[in-house]
Amino acid sequence: MKTEIIAVGTELLLGQIANTNAQFLSAELASAGFHVYHHTTVGDNPDRLLEVMKQASSRSECIIITGGLGPTKDDLTKETAAACIGRKLVYDHRSLDDILNHYKITGKEMSENNKKQALILEGSLVLPNDFGMAPGMVTEAENKTWMLLPGPPSELKPMFRQYGLPALLQKGGKEPVRSRVLRFFGIGESMLEAKLADLIENQTNPTIAPLAGDFEVTLRLSASFYSTEEAERALDETEQRILERAGEFFYGYDDSTLEEQLLKSLQQTATSLSAAESLTGGWFGKSVTDVPGASKSFMGSVVVYNNNMKEKLLGVKAETIQKHGAVSAECAAEMAEAVRQKTGSGFGISFTGAAGPDGDGHAKPGTVYIAISSPQQTDVLPLQLAGSRNRIRALAVKHGLFALHKRIVAEK
Amino acid sequence: MKTEIIAVGTELLLGQIANTNAQFLSAELASAGFHVYHHTTVGDNPDRLLEVMKQASSRSECIIITGGLGPTKDDLTKETAAACIGRKLVYDHRSLDDILNHYKITGKEMSENNKKQALILEGSLVLPNDFGMAPGMVTEAENKTWMLLPGPPSELKPMFRQYGLPALLQKGGKEPVRSRVLRFFGIGESMLEAKLADLIENQTNPTIAPLAGDFEVTLRLSASFYSTEEAERALDETEQRILERAGEFFYGYDDSTLEEQLLKSLQQTATSLSAAESLTGGWFGKSVTDVPGASKSFMGSVVVYNNNMKEKLLGVKAETIQKHGAVSAECAAEMAEAVRQKTGSGFGISFTGAAGPDGDGHAKPGTVYIAISSPQQTDVLPLQLAGSRNRIRALAVKHGLFALHKRIVAEK
Structure with a gap:
């Protein structure tokens, strides 16, 4: 049309x-x-x-x-x-x-x-x-x-x-079009397109259309068949071929968000979550609580926006900050562990980093550490992100949501 | 042309x-x-x-x-x-x-x-x-x-x-146009237009153009004069006539934001701020830390997303929640006072409310209490907001930013 x-x-x-x-x-x-x-x-x-x-x-x-x-x-x-x-x-x-x-x-x-x-x-x-x-x-x-x-x-x-x-x-068309959107995080549009180039070019029913969104990439599969069963079967087959190549970056369907997927995996495993936020200033908690019913799994967040608060509200050791800086894997790990124990949650996640425009003395803008702590273990994800202050903060939140979702699914 | x-x-x-x-x-x-x-x-x-x-x-x-x-x-x-x-x-x-x-x-x-x-x-x-x-x-x-x-x-x-x-x-050979944008919060576009109808309709130099933004309204004044001084004088006069009628809703010029204005007033009074967030889940902290340099005035936020956390992390009294509910003026006041004292900040602000889609038992969606606490006094702002979950949360954050800015300016 x-x-x-x-x-x-x-x-x-x-x-x-x-x-x-x-x-x-x-x-x-x-x-x-x-x-x-x-x-x-x-x-x-x-x-x-x-x-x-x-x-x-x-x-x-x-x-x-x-x-x-x-x-x-x-x-x-x-x-x-x-x-x-x-x-x-x-x-x-x-x-x-x-x-x-x-x-x-x-x-x-x-x-x-x-x-x-x-x-x-x-x-x-x-x-x-x-x-x-x-x-x-x-x-x-x-x-x-x-x-x-x-x-x-x-x-x-x-x-x-x-x-x-x-x-x-x-x-639109004569035959009804059924479509399904696959959502990916952590891979760029051109990289995903390259991985799937032959599928995208040679396949006409379903068609595969990539679209870059807010730090995410989606693929819209559109199948034209009179029979719903036939359409669903064709969509399933195409989805499977795509996930064989890029499954590690896949997180959900249609309009679902990283936040919703995370809360779903928390609810399915009957686990609770709390956060300790420096870099993100509350953005992670804001994102999780965008979803109705978040209070079933999300306990809360402690936003510690300077070193003193990290010690005062979370009990991060002064020597950790002195030795490694507040933007460090060590500080991130202590923050995540502290908030998990303080709130009695199953998982604790923390964010520390330099969002810019100025660095924090130790770390240059874009340096980010995200720690995820459960009773089993505490892992730290180090990232080097680029762009504006708010791009770095937004991306850090997305990385945290995605990594935590994958971790919960893996520990299940 | x-x-x-x-x-x-x-x-x-x-x-x-x-x-x-x-x-x-x-x-x-x-x-x-x-x-x-x-x-x-x-x-x-x-x-x-x-x-x-x-x-x-x-x-x-x-x-x-x-x-x-x-x-x-x-x-x-x-x-x-x-x-x-x-x-x-x-x-x-x-x-x-x-x-x-x-x-x-x-x-x-x-x-x-x-x-x-x-x-x-x-x-x-x-x-x-x-x-x-x-x-x-x-x-x-x-x-x-x-x-x-x-x-x-x-x-x-x-x-x-x-x-x-x-x-x-x-x-072209035209008179250059100088413009100035006035920003308002807490008043709708149609209500502001109604207050200024005669000015908007009868005045041609400067012209007055209203524009609704994200829960805010702006007025763009545009003056055409060869002389810069004459243009500025005309803009000043028009601004004054507008502020006589709607000054209580005015908060800043041009591209400035509520967050920037709040941080400016905190810095001008050398005061610090912390927040206790239930309803907003960290959104207030996120908004304030969108602004570079926020760490100079913003200590942090304690996000308490269930009743247990309100008691555990902030020491809100169990009987307050039992008697009045978590969505109450009393709970808001205790949260704001607690976070101010816990962090040693000059101001504490708190947000509690029901964002929906479901109420919290006591309160129906849209019921919001914002408390602002300083050593002088603690005030509670009760609001009844409408719309989606995220509209209610976003509006609550804006109301908090605006009320706190006005309060700091008033206490100065």
Whole structure:
């Protein structure tokens, strides 16, 4: 399907934000087999927006519009789309209830224009907004597919993955496409592609599409068969061939996250976890507790952001820090052991390192030690990471999640 | 000048990179008084590129094209622009010398197609590339200005600032625009807009443009004057009128963050901080330590993710939890006081609440208590938040950062 993406918002034309929605949607669409030929950005101006919409419908089969679904007078996407395809706007009662409910719960005052967010193009399928108030929608007009999505990436991304893409896939080919995403950590996209080059090139059903994400790589396998059994069998076979070559980097399916996999392996082994964080400042605990129900396995974290706190809150020996520095395998090991014993957890994990921009005297930025301690043993994973302060911190958290998950599965 | 930006590159349509060039150029152009009305992205396809160029010249006075100036067969921007405006391509001898010289110096082998980078539209002004090989160019055709810039941001940005924008300004003859961004927390976009409706609608110099971000709202004030002093005076006056109405929600300027403002106020008062986190699981510590140099003021955090840990690691009284629940003002107050005293910090902050999706028995999702403790007093901020688990957690962190910043400023 020839697809194009229109972003609406004067803030984009003023350069206040980058159009990361177009990037996200393009990557998702590409890996699902859609051809994106144009991105357009236009401001909150109904005449120019209408012109851009008309042009899009003259050259594309699927038009995805982002932004302009909010409550303010500037938000004109629905009104303009309605004019473009000759459709009325009507209230979606479920969305309206959600909005009224939100204000009831929070006790905040609702300005009347908030109701406008519940208006949808008549006859369209509503895409629920699990992270905000303005719903998205998808509809057909003169053989074209129109999809409207909210501008904030935190709302658009989950909406598109959960509801938008499945709606498009249903319209797409003749044979239903079943897809399965395999998730990898610790290997780059080009390295994974090289390992699988012959499979990726020669295989057409299922197709294999790599996609680089946030420090992870995913492979989307898409199989087209009328029979579900046949599709699943083909996906299983392809998955097996891939895991034979790259299984050590594999950690989960579809939308699962490293955090979820870790909590699953903790729950399956009835083990508990605590963390001692220096470098990551609480990020590991934050990531684990992103997952509902984390409190069943995650006890807590002691964030020790200077040497004094490492001694005071965790009892790391002063001589360890003096002799090896706070950024050392020795300090990491003591931290992990201390937090495990202090909290009475089955596993303790620790993070120490230099995130930069400045080193810590002993260690240059990017030097990271992660220790994992269980009653059996304490292992230290030394890493040399590159990039910005927050890239180093984010990557350290991911490495910790992945290594701990693999370790728990191995000790099981 | 009506301006538009065309980005050329299939990698953009595949979502491999975001179009940050369009953002950069738009911000630069806006602050120089140019009106950017469209961004378009198109792949390395000469037919679609030609069509997009023709359309641009039908509606804009200045067309800036990024990407496609390199040596490979995919790089077709110059050839297509030449066809669009009916111009020949000729060698720029200075650029050609630079390219030959580069290969001579580095001792690398030059493939013949590298010379292609020295081709320019006949009669155009060359924009030298100080960080790469492909020069940019600017030319006039039928009263339109065409500018071609290289795709890599590390080449495009310095080229545009050093040579591109000055070339455009010479043609424009406009009053330069100075802008200032005011940042607000704790008030929605529509409510802030309602408070300032008359100012926003009636005022044209400076203009006031609201923008909703991640739980924050910003106002961009843009003033057009030849004199810098006059512009600054007008911005000051407008800022004052805005802060008279909404000053309680204001926290900083331009790109500053709540975390930076908090650390600044801690450093200015030579105070230190620690945190006790339940609900937020380490997120508060993570946010504060996103900022380089946080270790000067931030001691650490104790993440207590179940009731047992609250007693064990912080010494919260069992009877407090029994009587009031862990999600209570009383528990929050004890946590903040305990972590302050345990770490010897000037301020202790605590977060307890129910993030959902399930409540904690006593409290329904969205119930949040934040306590701030100093030697003077301990205050509890009760909140009722709505939305997803992570929205509630993220918002709680922001509320904590903002309340603490205001409290420190007030105690100063």
